[in-house]
Amino acid sequence: MLYLDTSLLVAALTNEAETGPMQTWLGQQPLEDLAISDWVATEFSSALSIKLRTGQIGPNDRAEVLAKFTRLVADSLTVVPVSRLQFRIAARFVDQHTLSLRAGDALHLAVCADHGATLCTLDRRLNDAGSVLGIKTILL
Numbered sequence: 001m002l003y004l005d006t007s008l009l010v011a012a013l014t015n016e017a018e019t020g021p022m023q024t025w026l027g028q029q030p031l032e033d034l035a036i037s038d039w040v041a042t043e044f045s046s047a048l049s050i051k052l053r054t055g056q057i058g059p060n061d062r063a064e065v066l067a068k069f070t071r072l073v074a075d076s077l078t079v080v081p082v083s084r085l086q087f088r089i090a091a092r093f094v095d096q097h098t099l100s101l102r103a104g105d106a107l108h109l110a111v112c113a114d115h116g117a118t119l120c121t122l123d124r125r126l127n128d129a130g131s132v133l134g135i136k137t138i139l140l
Contacts, residue, residue, distance in 0.1 A: 009040065
């Protein structure tokens with residue numbers, strides 16, 4: 001299972017420097033291998049709201065990108081739920097202060113650890129923390 005973190009999906013679906021490479025990479029992956037958690041959906045909406053507030057996108061752009069994300073999830077991605085155990089694992093991860101993990105990133109890693117998934121991300125700090133914690137990662 002390839003677990004897609006939010007940074008990868010935001011890059012793939014909005015106009016960023018990594019958009020082309022992320023779209024190409026996603027298109028090369030077997031659909032049955034791609035997964036996200038419900039937390040990714042929350043963070044994705046948050047990222048679009050930040051882009052709207054900062055003037056990077058307009059209201060119509062936000063609605064269009066959110067619709068694309070919703071279609072992508074429905075048509076191509078497995079959505080794994082986030083459990084209470086994964087929240088506890090995430091808390092143990094953030095307790096390791098030298099990793100400098102934010103709570104949301106720790107939750108992504110906990111979901112991956114629990115499912116034996118490989119985390120796919122654009123975030124170097126998240127990638128490095130995953131490696132320290134013994135979680136398979138791919139830095140794109």
